[in-house]
Amino acid sequence: MSxxxxxxFLIFTTTLFSLGVLGLLLKKNMISVLMSLxxxxxxxxxxxxxxxxFYMHSNQLxxxxxxxxxxxxxxxxxxxxxxxxxFFKLKNSVDINQASSIHH
Amino acid sequence: MNQVMIILIESIVIFFAIxxxxxxxxxxxxxxxxxxxxxxxxxxxxxxxxxxxxxQLIIYVGGIIILLIxxxxxxxxxxxxxxxxSNKFVILASCLVFAFxxxxxxxxxxxxxxxLQNKPDAVSLLxxxxxxxxxxxxxxxxxxxxNQPYLVPMEVTSLxxxxxxxxxxxxLKNGNNLSTNKNNxxxxxx
Numbered sequence: 001m002s003x004x005x006x007x008x009f010l011i012f013t014t015t016l017f018s019l020g021v022l023g024l025l026l027k028k029n030m031i032s033v034l035m036s037l038x039x040x041x042x043x044x045x046x047x048x049x050x051x052x053x054f055y056m057h058s059n060q061l062x063x064x065x066x067x068x069x070x071x072x073x074x075x076x077x078x079x080x081x082x083x084x085x086x087f088f089k090l091k092n093s094v095d096i097n098q099a100s101s102i103h104h
Numbered sequence: 105m106n107q108v109m110i111i112l113i114e115s116i117v118i119f120f121a122i123x124x125x126x127x128x129x130x131x132x133x134x135x136x137x138x139x140x141x142x143x144x145x146x147x148x149x150x151x152x153x154x155x156x157x158x159x160q161l162i163i164y165v166g167g168i169i170i171l172l173i174x175x176x177x178x179x180x181x182x183x184x185x186x187x188x189x190s191n192k193f194v195i196l197a198s199c200l201v202f203a204f205x206x207x208x209x210x211x212x213x214x215x216x217x218x219x220l221q222n223k224p225d226a227v228s229l230l231x232x233x234x235x236x237x238x239x240x241x242x243x244x245x246x247x248x249x250x251n252q253p254y255l256v257p258m259e260v261t262s263l264x265x266x267x268x269x270x271x272x273x274x275x276l277k278n279g280n281n282l283s284t285n286k287n288n289x290x291x292x293x294x
Contacts, residue, residue: 007212012114014208016121018201023125025197031130031175035137038168039121042144049148049156060246064254066156070163071261075268077168081175082275088179 009050016043030087030094034080038073045069110150117143130176138169155240 016039023036045066052062088094117140124136141164148157247254 008111008114010212011209012118014205014212015118018205019118019121019125021204022197022201025200026125026194029130031172031179032133035124035133035172038137038164039124039140042141042164046144046147049153050151053151053153060243060254063153063156063243064247064257067159068257068261070159071265074163074168075264077171078268078272079275081171082272084175085178086275094179 009054010047013043013047013050016040016046028096030080030084030096030099033096034077034084037076037080041069041073041076045073106150110147113143113147113150117147131173134169134173134176137172138165141165141169153239155243 020036020039020043023039024033027033027036048062048065048069052060052066056062084094087099091098120136120139120143124133124140127133127136141160145157145160145165148154148160246252247258249255
């Protein structure tokens with residue numbers, strides 16, 4: 001049990017990741033799906049940062065990955081919102097089930 | 105005391121994440137997500153990772169959430185209730201995620217990784233006395249040092265951001281052309 005108490009941040013990030021996956025699977029709105037993806041990416045970069053903070057003092061590889069994941073999530077949000085906006089202009093809806101055929 | 109504070113912040117983050125995931129109002133869901141990001145940045149500050157906390161605050165709270173809320177306004181979804189998938193699918197997805205969570209905890213408990221087993225006083229490393237300027241200088245020196253392996257990923261990251269910026273502009277521009285053509289065809293037919 002002590003392993004869970006001493007490494008509680010891993011439980012925290014797993015819970016956050018699970019909530020993100022649950023949102024990704026459950027929601028039909030594209031913007032909500034994007035929000036769930038943000039939760040997943042957040043849990044990933046918290047994991048990298050905490051492991052680097054607690055266990056890897058000699059290098060900064062975890063922080064490097066954290067910054068890289070933050071960049072990826074910015075990129076994902078930018079591209080995702082641009083695509084959602086275009087999809088909304090074409091179909092007048094942001095329902096993910098209508099995106100099965102994306103050509104107009 | 106430090107550990108209690110961190111666990112408290114973690115609980116707050118999970119609470120707002122649950123609210124964000126299960127809220128039926130999209131705008132409220134966005135606001136709860138803002139709280140999640142804000143408390144994650146506080147989590148970083150408490151851990152002593154000031155640079156990452158500032159980056160989290162600026163990029164997520166100041167950037168991505170504003171973008172998401174604007175997209176909620178632009179797609180006129182502000183008044184609509186969120187529609188979840190069917191009940192059958194909800195149960196299936198919940199079971200899947202719960203199974204994943206249990207498998208992860210099982211693997212974690214039986215992990216033979218030294219980093220997890222041999223550092224029982226990991227939390228005592230918190231609140232190390234490193235000043236903010238020293239921390240940021242360390243990042244800069246290690247990320248931009250040619251002898252370290254981090255230089256190429258940093259450059260790739262910055263290039264990726266530039267390419268995506270141009271890509272977003274192109275998507276929006278071509279989409280405008282498409283919708284204009286569609287309107288013209290519509291007018292021609294009449």
